[in-house]
Amino acid sequence: MNSICVATYNGERFIEQQLRSILEQIAPEDEVIVSDDGSTDQTLSIIKAFNDARIKILHSDAHCYIDNFANALQCAKGEIIFLSDQDDVWLPGKYERCISELKTVDLVCTDCYVTDSQLHIKENSYFALNHAGKGILKNIMIDTYCGACMAFRKKILDAAMPFPKTRNMGHDLWLGLVAEMIGTVRFINAPYILYRRHDNSLTRQGNVLTRSNRPLWLKVWSRIVMLYYVCKFKILYGKQ
Secondary structure, three states, rough: OEEEEEEEEEEEEEOHHHHHHHHOOOOOOOEEEEEOOOOOOOOOHHHHHHOOOOOEEOOOOOOOHHHHHHHHHOOOOOOEEEOOOOOOOOOOOOOHHHHHOOOOOOEEEEEEEEEOOOOOOOOOOHHHHOOOOOOOOHHHHOOEEEHHHHHEEEEEEEEOOOOOOOOOOHHHHHHHHHHHHHOOOOEEEEEEEEEEEOOOOOOOOOOOOOOOOOOHHHHHHHHHHHHHHHHHHHHHHOOO
């Protein structure tokens, strides 16, 4: 069994299309864990209307997408775990390609098409746009791990949880860094999702160098915090 973890919040516009693209690919014994962070629109009604036993709905009052994902991930029972946003679309072959690659590595991150709200492709490669790739220091400086494109073995999740108590680092970056520290990572140069960017997206569209409007001092501080947690993990994990 494998697990697909989805975090939702007022996602009625796109959640049906996303879930349909997932359910069409995964196996009958798999699970789709949806953690909803208090949606006030029709998100939950749309999800329940699928009437698919593979979908498990959790409720969260985290009011934070990182904690909302953590709520889903802590309940994942699968040997392989996928992350999914509420508004993208999985392209055919994503599931099988990731499962195949994870026979020899511990975490994979596929490329994706960057689209607008209507799924018109704006960038043919997230990797090319953001110079994505492995490297602990590289990704502390400029994060190129895209959670919506990631899948990993359960051992990575077990080592990464609980997530660091900081808002300076996303759950996807932390999972990628942990995988680099204790296992093997592969970036797959093939697009397997339509990565939808729109007005309500949590990350801004565009190059990683310009997608944040935080002041410089805060950017520097966040990288110091990330480095602290990486060093702390290395020390504590090495003692196990």
